[in-house]
Amino acid sequence: MSRSANEVEMITLKACRGFGLPLAQAQDVAQAVSCQSVPGVFGELIEILNAPVCKPMTVSDGLVFDAHILRDLPGLADAVLAGAGPFVLQATGSVAVATSIAHWAGISCTECELGLRLEPQVAPVEMTRCRVAICDAHWRDLEQLAAKILVPETDETRLSGAGAGLNDND
Amino acid sequence: MKDLTQTPAPLRDPNRIMRLSQMGAAFPTRLSFLRILLRRLMDEKPQLRETIWDMDDAGFGYGVFTIALGGQDYSLVAITQPLAPEDRTDRVIAEKWDAAFVLFDGIPGPEDIARIRKNAPLQEAGRFGPKDLCLSRANKSVRLFDAIINAQQTGTAFPEDEIRKVGYLMRTTAVYGNGKFGLADRDDYAGRPAMMAPFQAEMLTVWLIRHFTHRLIEHLAGAALPVQLRRTLGIGNSTGLGMAPFLVSHPLLLHSWVACRETAFARVLDADVTPEVAVDLHANASQIATHLEEWNVPDPKAQTSIESTRQHWHDVVAGLSPRDFQQPGTLRRIWETARDLSPEVEELALAWMTESFPELVDGLTDCLANPFRPQLDVTMPSAELRAGIDAHWPAIQDLDFDCKDTCAQFWYVSEAKQEPRLGQRATDPGAELESPLDVARRMSRLRADLAGCEDALWQFLLRHPEHRDAARRMQALMANVFSEIRDNLLDVETAPIDMLRFKLAMFGATKFDPKSSLWTRITLFSGGPLADEIADGTAQDHTWMPVF
Numbered sequence: 164m165s166r167s168a169n170e171v172e173m174i175t176l177k178a179c180r181g182f183g184l185p186l187a188q189a190q191d192v193a194q195a196v197s198c199q200s201v202p203g204v205f206g207e208l209i210e211i212l213n214a215p216v217c218k219p220m221t222v223s224d225g226l227v228f229d230a231h232i233l234r235d236l237p238g239l240a241d242a243v244l245a246g247a248g249p250f251v252l253q254a255t256g257s258v259a260v261a262t263s264i265a266h267w268a269g270i271s272c273t274e275c276e277l278g279l280r281l282e283p284q285v286a287p288v289e290m291t292r293c294r295v296a297i298c299d300a301h302w303r304d305l306e307q308l309a310a311k312i313l314v315p316e317t318d319e320t321r322l323s324g325a326g327a328g329l330n331d332n333d
Numbered sequence: 334m335k336d337l338t339q340t341p342a343p344l345r346d347p348n349r350i351m352r353l354s355q356m357g358a359a360f361p362t363r364l365s366f367l368r369i370l371l372r373r374l375m376d377e378k379p380q381l382r383e384t385i386w387d388m389d390d391a392g393f394g395y396g397v398f399t400i401a402l403g404g405q406d407y408s409l410v411a412i413t414q415p416l417a418p419e420d421r422t423d424r425v426i427a428e429k430w431d432a433a434f435v436l437f438d439g440i441p442g443p444e445d446i447a448r449i450r451k452n453a454p455l456q457e458a459g460r461f462g463p464k465d466l467c468l469s470r471a472n473k474s475v476r477l478f479d480a481i482i483n484a485q486q487t488g489t490a491f492p493e494d495e496i497r498k499v500g501y502l503m504r505t506t507a508v509y510g511n512g513k514f515g516l517a518d519r520d521d522y523a524g525r526p527a528m529m530a531p532f533q534a535e536m537l538t539v540w541l542i543r544h545f546t547h548r549l550i551e552h553l554a555g556a557a558l559p560v561q562l563r564r565t566l567g568i569g570n571s572t573g574l575g576m577a578p579f580l581v582s583h584p585l586l587l588h589s590w591v592a593c594r595e596t597a598f599a600r601v602l603d604a605d606v607t608p609e610v611a612v613d614l615h616a617n618a619s620q621i622a623t624h625l626e627e628w629n630v631p632d633p634k635a636q637t638s639i640e641s642t643r644q645h646w647h648d649v650v651a652g653l654s655p656r657d658f659q660q661p662g663t664l665r666r667i668w669e670t671a672r673d674l675s676p677e678v679e680e681l682a683l684a685w686m687t688e689s690f691p692e693l694v695d696g697l698t699d700c701l702a703n704p705f706r707p708q709l710d711v712t713m714p715s716a717e718l719r720a721g722i723d724a725h726w727p728a729i730q731d732l733d734f735d736c737k738d739t740c741a742q743f744w745y746v747s748e749a750k751q752e753p754r755l756g757q758r759a760t761d762p763g764a765e766l767e768s769p770l771d772v773a774r775r776m777s778r779l780r781a782d783l784a785g786c787e788d789a790l791w792q793f794l795l796r797h798p799e800h801r802d803a804a805r806r807m808q809a810l811m812a813n814v815f816s817e818i819r820d821n822l823l824d825v826e827t828a829p830i831d832m833l834r835f836k837l838a839m840f841g842a843t844k845f846d847p848k849s850s851l852w853t854r855i856t857l858f859s860g861g862p863l864a865d866e867i868a869d870g871t872a873q874d875h876t877w878m879p880v881f
Binding site: 169180185194245310323324 | 425426462463513514515516517518519574706709711745748751752754761762763766768769791792795798801802804805851
């Protein structure tokens with residue numbers, strides 16, 4: 164089904180927050196996937212969001228170990244933009260998501276023998292928000308992940324919501 | 334027209350005017366979004382066409398209205414349905430409404446209309462497409478609706494007091510846009526001349542809904558309403574917490590809104606006042622006094638505030654003649670007096686002064702939209718960022734988040750129709766899922782961790798990825814001084830109504846009628862021109878500080 168760019172951005176933002184990503188990283192991922200529909204990106208994203216969080220990353224001689232694509236790639240992209248790097252992430256199976264985030268951040272991400280290579284872009288990649296065709300199954304998965312940030316209602320909280328107690332109709 | 338006028342004076346201090354106590358005193362101005370729409374309508378003089386009116390004797394059915402604006406057709410598809418009294422509620426968690434609306438991009442064909450008639454009454458549970466720009470719903474003001482029909486049918490007097498008190502036949506409880514539920518993204522149409530300023534599609538939707546409500550009641554009453562009555566009747570709106578997070582999640586847009594308003598005010602404060610402008614200022618000061626007299630609300634606290642503003646307004650302008658306004662420095666002195674009296678009267682003075690200088694203000698309309706998002710400068714030294722916090726939001730240094738009152742409240746989204754709510758941390762469940770409106774707390778934590786750090790920001794953020802958002806927002810604030818509300822939104826004293834008032838004033842709302850600290854009713858387009866007046870060139874905009 165065709166989804167608006169804003170819908171895609173918002174559901175991704177909420178799903179990433181439901182996963183526990185810090186707000187800015189969740190925003191970066193959401194904006195990246197709503198700007199560039201890399202084939203396979205939503206399937207990969209859902210897989211990452213359903214996997215356990217890995218331990219903190221370490222960097223040694225440009226090799227990055229235990230990097231979490233969503234959590235760590237924005238920061239590594241900062242480093243590349245600041246002139247550090249290139250970096251090689253020992254990560255597999257997340258090429259579409261990594262490419263989207265890297266392009267959103269303004270760096271290049273390519274597959275190499277050891278994993279994913281992050282380096283400055285030779286030429287900027289155009290990022291344009293547009294409607295996205297996303298399959299219903301992926302959408303449902305994202306909705307389930309996004310629902311993790313919703314607070315179940317109680318009788319008390321229902322009665323304390325804005326407009327509660329309203330009984331006049333002007 | 335792009336705005337090219339130079340700003341002659343410094344703008345007001347953002348650390349004062351971005352406090353909630355000041356934002357919550359805002360009044361509509363020439364830069365309010367509905368005023369911008371009305372100026373364009375009055376300039377272009379488009380004809381509103383009723384292309385379909387399929388309504389039964391009880392007022393249930395649908396209608397389609399089309400108008401050309403900025404060279405593009407827009408159509409309101411309006412659908413009404415029976416609604417049991419027990420189902421009529423303004424809360425977001427409602428599932429049925431008296432009327433549902435879609436603003437369609439162009440002229441809808443039979444298939445479009447059938448699709449919209451099926452989906453619009455479902456609102457959030459419906460599905461919309463790229464030709465649908467806005468989605469809305471409204472409930473009747475039952476007592477006014479019935480009273481007006483009754484008066485019209487029996488030939489008795491219209492209930493003028495009630496009309497003044499309520500001000501509308503229907504009130505919307507949401508106007509969705511920008512991609513919600515599959516609607517068109519704003520990016521798709523933001524480049525059109527009539528849609529460049531913020532919320533123009535939403536404002537057009539509401540103005541067309543107002544026309545529809547007039548048409549519906551005339552259909553039911555079997556006769557046309559008097560013109561003056563139709564002008565008086567605007568559209569009501571019930572606004573709750575859903576509007577508040579927008580101001581936090583759109584910092585650069587917030588900056589643009591306030592920067593334009595403040596630039597306008599700075600220009601006006603030292604402007605030469607011609608005899609014509611002096612007469613206008615004098616007349617508007619009297620109009621404000623009458624407007625304040627007519628503005629009465631049931632909430633005792635809000636009513637006390639209005640009464641205080643009435644007195645303060647009298648203190649500020651009493652005895653001043655048009656000739657006085659022409660003396661150099663008079664407007665600035667009046668502002669200083671108002672500023673020392675109360676936030677309400679200061680903001681009222683701003684709205685009053687800017688109203689009389691369209692040539693200094695209206696060009697800023699082109700600067701209100703802001704499509705950009707905060708970007709990180711990762712090469713900034715960490716120490717510079719910390720100094721930026723102290724310079725641009727000094728109050729952060731004094732906040733103690735270990736204190737219970739400092740984080741007494743938390744914002745969250747309820748499972749029930751994803752309604753935003755405000756919880757009490759000590760008693761309500763869900764604090765672990767709180768929404769990220771804790772900007773002050775995140776700034777405070779960032780500042781603490783930046784202490785003694787000599788790295789570049791990218792190095793700091795690799796160690797502290799949790800601070801990425803606060804760092805980005807702070808850099809945005811350093812370059813866009815009005816981009817943050819300078820208050821802790823978790824504080825025990827924080828009242829969301831202040832955020833709602835500010836945003837609604839930017840929309841152009843009048844008759845703020847707070848029902849609690851969480852929600853308010855307001856009126857839009859009351860006093861505004863009618864469709865036939867727009868078309869024949871006789872329209873006048875009386876939506877600013879309306880008096881009846």
